[in-house]
Amino acid sequence: MLEKTGIATKEMFEKMLPSAERRKRGPYVVIECYEQIPCNPCVTSCAAHAVTMKDINDLPKCNHDVCTGCTLCVSICPGLACFVIDETVGNGKIKITLPYEMSPLPEKGNVVDALGRDGSVVGKAEVVRVNSGKKLDRTSVITVLVDDDLIYDVRSIAVR
Amino acid sequence: MKFSDILIVGGGPAGMSAALAAADEGVRITIMDRWDELGGQLIKQTHRFFGSEKEHAGTRGIEIVKILREDIAKNPLIEVKCNTDVLGIYSDRVIAYEEDRLYHRMTADKIIICTGAAEKMLQFENNDLPGVYGAGAVQTLMNVYGIQPGQKVLMIGAGNIGLIVTYQLLQAGVDVAAIVEAAPVIGGYKVHASKVRRLGVPIYTKTTVKTALGDKYVTGAVLADVDDKFEIIPGTEREIEVDTICLSVGLAPLGELISQAGAEIRYIPQLGGFIPKRSESMETSAPGIYVAGDVSCIEEATAAMIEGSIAGLSAAIATGMNRPEAIEKRDEYIEELRVLRSGNTGKKIRDGLAML
Ligand SMILES: Cc1cc2nc3c(=O)[nH]c(=O)nc-3n(C[C@H](O)[C@H](O)[C@H](O)COP(=O)(O)OP(=O)(O)OC[C@H]3O[C@@H](n4cnc5c(N)ncnc54)[C@H](O)[C@@H]3O)c2cc1C
Ligand code: SF4
Ligand code: SF4
Numbered sequence: 151m152l153e154k155t156g157i158a159t160k161e162m163f164e165k166m167l168p169s170a171e172r173r174k175r176g177p178y179v180v181i182e183c184y185e186q187i188p189c190n191p192c193v194t195s196c197a198a199h200a201v202t203m204k205d206i207n208d209l210p211k212c213n214h215d216v217c218t219g220c221t222l223c224v225s226i227c228p229g230l231a232c233f234v235i236d237e238t239v240g241n242g243k244i245k246i247t248l249p250y251e252m253s254p255l256p257e258k259g260n261v262v263d264a265l266g267r268d269g270s271v272v273g274k275a276e277v278v279r280v281n282s283g284k285k286l287d288r289t290s291v292i293t294v295l296v297d298d299d300l301i302y303d304v305r306s307i308a309v310r
Numbered sequence: 311m312k313f314s315d316i317l318i319v320g321g322g323p324a325g326m327s328a329a330l331a332a333a334d335e336g337v338r339i340t341i342m343d344r345w346d347e348l349g350g351q352l353i354k355q356t357h358r359f360f361g362s363e364k365e366h367a368g369t370r371g372i373e374i375v376k377i378l379r380e381d382i383a384k385n386p387l388i389e390v391k392c393n394t395d396v397l398g399i400y401s402d403r404v405i406a407y408e409e410d411r412l413y414h415r416m417t418a419d420k421i422i423i424c425t426g427a428a429e430k431m432l433q434f435e436n437n438d439l440p441g442v443y444g445a446g447a448v449q450t451l452m453n454v455y456g457i458q459p460g461q462k463v464l465m466i467g468a469g470n471i472g473l474i475v476t477y478q479l480l481q482a483g484v485d486v487a488a489i490v491e492a493a494p495v496i497g498g499y500k501v502h503a504s505k506v507r508r509l510g511v512p513i514y515t516k517t518t519v520k521t522a523l524g525d526k527y528v529t530g531a532v533l534a535d536v537d538d539k540f541e542i543i544p545g546t547e548r549e550i551e552v553d554t555i556c557l558s559v560g561l562a563p564l565g566e567l568i569s570q571a572g573a574e575i576r577y578i579p580q581l582g583g584f585i586p587k588r589s590e591s592m593e594t595s596a597p598g599i600y601v602a603g604d605v606s607c608i609e610e611a612t613a614a615m616i617e618g619s620i621a622g623l624s625a626a627i628a629t630g631m632n633r634p635e636a637i638e639k640r641d642e643y644i645e646e647l648r649v650l651r652s653g654n655t656g657k658k659i660r661d662g663l664a665m666l
Contacts, residue, residue, distance in 0.1 A: 153495040154515050156503030185500045186654045188612070189360040191368030206362055207653020226368045228358035229501025252481060252509075269510025287370065289358065306508040 157267045158184055160302050168214035177219025177236035177245070181210050183229055195226040221247050221281075225289040234293075235301065245278065246304055247293040255282060255290055256309045264296050265306040272303045314340040314389070316625050317405055317418035319396045319567060322350020323611045324603025325424035326378040327618030328625075332422075333387040335626035335636050340418070341388060342407060344395040348382065349375040350426055351446075351604075352611065354453040356481075357474055360499065361612030362650065371611070372453075399423075399571040403598065420598045420625035423568050424618060427561035427582065427604040432466060435521040441528030445475045445558035452482045460554030464531050465489040466519055470498035470610075472558035476506045479556075487552050490517040492536050499655075519555065520547060528553055563605045572596040580662030582608030587666055590644055591624035592617060600625050609659060616647045 152158050166180045167173065181192060181201070192210045193201045200217035201210050223232040224247055234247040256262050256277045264275035275294035282290035296304050316332050318325045321343035329341045347353065355371025366374045382388050391409060398406040405416050429444040431437070443451075443459055445467075451457045463484055465476050468491035476486050489506070494516050496503045503513060516536055523530035535546035562583045569575055573594035574587045586594045586601050593600050602621040603614035623640040651659050 152500050152504075154513075156496060156500060156507040156513050158500075158504065182504070183501055187360060187499050187501070188362070188650050188653055188655060189367060191358075191360075191363050194363040195368065205649055205652065207650075207656070226358070228360045228368055229499065230505050231501045265508055265510070267504065267508050268512075269508055287373070305504075 152184060155268075158182055163302050172214045173237050176238055177234050177247075178214050179212055179217050179219060179223060180233050180235055181212055181223075181231060182233065183210055183227075183231040187229075189228065191226050191228060192223045192232060195223050197222060221291050224249050224291050225286045230289075233305070237298065237301075239295065242298050243295050244298045244301055245293050245295055246301075247279075247291060248305065248307070250290045250292045250307070251288065252309070254309055255280060256292065256307065260309070262294075263308040263310070264294065264300065264304045265308055266303045267305050269306070271308070273297055273300055275304065275307050277307075311404075312414070312416035314338055314416065314418045315629050316340075316420045316422060316622075317342070317416065318422045318424060318622075319399075320350065320424035320426055320603070320605070321345070321348035321390070321392070322424060322426050322603060322614065323352055323374070323378070324426075324605075324614040324618035324621075325350070325422070326382060327615040328422045328424060328600075328602055328622035329388050330378070330381055330385070331619040331622030331639075332626040333385045335623065335631040335633070337387065337626045337629050337631055339388045340391060340416070341382075342391045342394040342396055344393070346392050348379055348390060348392065354446075354449040355474075356453050356478060359611060361610065362646070364646075365612040365615045367612065374611070396567060399567050399599070401572050419629050420600065421571070422600040422602060422618075422621045422625055423571070423605060424601070424603045424614075424621075425564040425567060425605045427563050427608055429557070430560040430562055432519070432557050432559045434519050436524070437522060439522045439524055439528050440526070441524065441553055442522055442555045442557065445471050445556055448554075448556050449475055449478065452478060458482055458484050459556070460552075461485060462487055462552045463554040463556050464519065464550060464552040465556050465558065467491060467558035467560070468493075468496045468498055468503065468513055468515070469558060469560070470502060472556075473498040473502040473506055475556065475558060476511055477502070477509075480506070480509050480511070486511045487550055489513045490519060490533060491515045492518045492540050494538075518542065522555055523549065528555055531555055561604060561608045563608065565605055568594060568599070568601060568605065571599045573599055576666060578662045578665050580658045580665070585662075585666065591640065592621035593624060593628075598628070607659065607662065613647065613650060616643050616650065619643045620647070
């Protein structure tokens with residue numbers, strides 16, 4: 151599937167999730183990088199040393215006990231493959247933090263279209279945080295609030 | 311006649327890294343590029359690079375250029391000649407070049423050729439219509455000159471370049487109708503494929519472009535399915551409305567100067583076509599002529615920079631600057647390159663190098 155369509159399946163995604171207990175504890179990263187490629191900024195950028203690799207061609211491996219969900223890797227990963235999910239919000243909602251390199255940027259409080267893995271509109275997303283500081287070098291890090299059943303689906307937004 | 315210890319032809323990531331590595335050993339270098347500034351392919355690469363963080367991965371190509379250019383500008387041993395086209399390298403190591411439209415000659419003790427690669431063309435009906443572009447041209451128009459190539463693009467080829475240029479088109483506000491790929495699977499990195507998919511661009515594998523439609527310029531294209539032998543399956547043709555067709559079907563090394571210098575060339579499809587035979591230290595079969603980067607094997611910028619460093623150090627060592635530290639440093643780069651190519655994606659390169 152992934153190699154023909156560019157879309158990772160739900161099973162692939164679920165394997166990347168931490169334990170049920172860790173998911174209840176606070177934000178955590180999901181590294182959706184399923185193919186061995188010679189690449190390592192996720193490892194070298196993580197201040198908590200949560201991500202490791204045997205060598206540069208290995209798949210990144212995350213120790214979720216160490217990951218603080220700080221979102222540093224979200225902007226640095228050249229594959230835009232790191233997402234931070236926070237399931238502690240309640241009210242049937244979760245927060246997803248994603249990298250965004252399109253213009254215009256949304257503003258905090260905007261309600262925008264939530265896009266699925268094939269670009270189709272899968273629901274609404276409320277923008278709760280926009281981080282586009284200079285240090286991020288034009289990869290903004292956006293946190294949106296979406297329905298919790300969209301945990302696998304939402305991977306981008308459309309600001310129209 | 312002008313003389314330099316080392317002449318470097320081509321100022322892309324390979325050439326710039328070669329210059330810096332060699333200058334570190336105290337030799338005098340001249341680096342020439344036909345473009346009006348150093349940088350090669352990197353000047354249009356606005357995306358963050360994958361690869362090793364040591365070679366600036368996670369940084370945008372355009373930022374990597376700035377870092378390398380600054381280091382070169384600071385180094386008094388490196389002479390930079392832009393707008394300078396190298397025309398010929400003769401067996402007595404006389405180099406002919408055109409600078410500011412004047413013909414000159416020089417000599418050098420060692421020569422490192424880092425001329426990069428050219429885009430391949432694809433055969434299909436009407437492929438000479440205005441609106442059919444190479445991906446490199448589209449990238450240059452958008453990212454160097456700020457010009458949109460069209461409104462609605464059909465991308466041919468789902469390798470890394472096709473995927474990344476699609477992403478950059480979307481960033482520039484251009485609609486991409488589809489990416490078509492003749493192979494059964496996406497050739498580029500899946501992270502890049504996922505990136506364009508989630509912005510709504512479909513990828514059709516086992517599909518090709520049969521015809522470009524339009525009288526004076528592109529107004530559409532005929533797509534068709536292909537079988538396992540890449541032959542069009544009759545009856546599967548369908549039309550798609552686009553005003554631009556962007557080809558990203560591979561690169562071929564620009565190796566003319568290497569042949570002219572008398573080095574042995576072999577045809578190795580896995581490495582991109584006609585490739586110079588060379589040693590681990592990046593020296594060709596013509597003594598004193600070194601190569602690095604896409605001209606020696608189509609790969610990516612991390613590999614080009616490491617190869618450049620190896621070639622630069624090797625050439626400097628060969629001029630007599632053979633400090634043990636220099637040899638040690640070169641061996642470290644050789645090992646780094648080996649590790650970089652040791653994974654799944656490096657298999658094609660390893661197979662190709664074994665044939666060389
Ligand atoms: C769209 C795209 C995306 C890419 N993305 C990535 C990525 O994310 N990560 C990555 O690692 N790599 C990436 N690459 C690959 C990378 O850009 C190349 O592998 C790298 O630029 C090769 O470096 P080079 O120095 O060998 O050649 P080039 O960068 O092509 O430089 C060659 C230089 O030689 C000059 N030249 C040629 N002939 C002559 C002559 N006769 N006289 C004088 N000058 C001459 C040219 O003007 C040019 O400046 C990408 C490439 C493209 C096209
Ligand atoms: S979210 Fe922060 S702590 Fe977790 S892996 Fe990414 S950089 Fe490391
Ligand atoms: S930085 Fe991103 S693309 Fe590179 S290995 Fe890590 S997760 Fe994968």
